[in-house]
Structure formats: structure tokens, C-alpha cells
Amino acid sequence: xxxxxxxxxxxxxxxxxxxxxxxxxxxxxxxxxxxxxxxxxxxxxxxxxxxxxxxxxxxxxxxxxxxxxxxxxxxxxxxxxxxxxxxxxxxxxxxxxxxxxxxxxxxxxxxxxxxxxxxxxxxxxxxxxxxxxxxxxxxxxxxxxxxxxxxxxxxxxxxxxx
Numbered sequence: 591x592x593x594x595x596x597x598x599x600x601x602x603x604x605x606x607x608x609x610x611x612x613x614x615x616x617x618x619x620x621x622x623x624x625x626x627x628x629x630x631x632x633x634x635x636x637x638x639x640x641x642x643x644x645x646x647x648x649x650x651x652x653x654x655x656x657x658x659x660x661x662x663x664x665x666x667x668x669x670x671x672x673x674x675x676x677x678x679x680x681x682x683x684x685x686x687x688x689x690x691x692x693x694x695x696x697x698x699x700x701x702x703x704x705x706x707x708x709x710x711x712x713x714x715x716x717x718x719x720x721x722x723x724x725x726x727x728x729x730x731x732x733x734x735x736x737x738x739x740x741x742x743x744x745x746x747x748x749x750x751x752x
Contacts, residue, residue: 591730595720595737604630604742608734617731619738628654628742632731640731643739652743656681656735663732666739675744683732688740699736707733709740 592611597604604621615635622629627645634640642657656664664681679686686706690697699707706728712719720741724733 591724591726593722593724593734595722595734595741597719597741604628606738608632617734619734630738630742632734632738641735643735643742645742654739654742656732656739658683658729658732664736666736668743677740677743679736683729686736688736697740699733707737709737 593616594609594611594613595606596609597606604619606619607615608617608619610616617640618633618635618637620631620633627647628643629645630643631639632641632643640658642660644655644657646653646655651668651670653665653667655662656666663683664679667678667680669676669678674691677688679688684701686699686701688697688699690709695711697709698705699709706725708723710721712721720737722734722737724730
């Protein structure tokens, strides 16, 4: 499935609208406004929480936990590197790694040697806008949470990454 993830320009907190390839709303991502560190919910269009993302604060490098249905399913940690960003994903959902360019505008999420998500960021737009193609058999909310974590680490304008 192809999605367009666009951060809202004039909003408090991190808010995204996620649309499908036909430009139909599929998910909302809502961030808590006055929280220490990032706290984001991925909801369906009826407001049901599908995934929750929570930044662990006071870390040398950014670290996030991802929850599905209230249960922690992954921890994503940015690793120290000089050129290309690298992430360690410890997950009960499978073995994943993230590969991409050092600006984070193009990246893939790979599982067992196969690309399961391809992400491309638009270069010239007023808000962060990504195109993400996720394999249909993958958990769409979990994959979306991984994409959003990468955006938070690499491009968050609020600089919540301690």
C-alpha cells in the first residue's frame, strides 16, 4: 500500500495526516503538546489508537519505544555514526533494519533481506511530506510507527532529541 505522510504546517505538537494513494485519509498521528520527549498516537479515522510512540528522554542518542494495543513491541535506538544514520531495532514483530542516505530523505526498512517499506521525502515542500510504500502483508500501523520515529530523529523541528 502507498501512503502520503504529511506533517501539518500550523499545529501544536507533531501532527500528521496519512493518506492512501487515492488521497483518502487513512490514519491520524497526534502528538502530545506539552510532553517531555515525543509522545505520538497513530489512530484510525474513527479515533481508535493503533500504535503509540514514546521517546525515552535523557539518552545520549535518541531512543523510542513503540506500542501496539498497549504492549511494547519495539525499541528503536539511533546508533553513533559519522556519515550515514543507523538505527538498532529490537522488535517482537520481526527482524528489521533501516538503510538509506545520510540526509534521511530516502530510506528502506528491510526484513530478512527483503525491502518491506520504501520511503522518499519530498525535497521542496512547506511541511515534511513523505511517500511510503509498505508491503500489504506487513502490520501497517507498526511500519508507519517506524517511519515516524525515523522522521522524528532525523527531521524533528522541535529538537526533542536529547
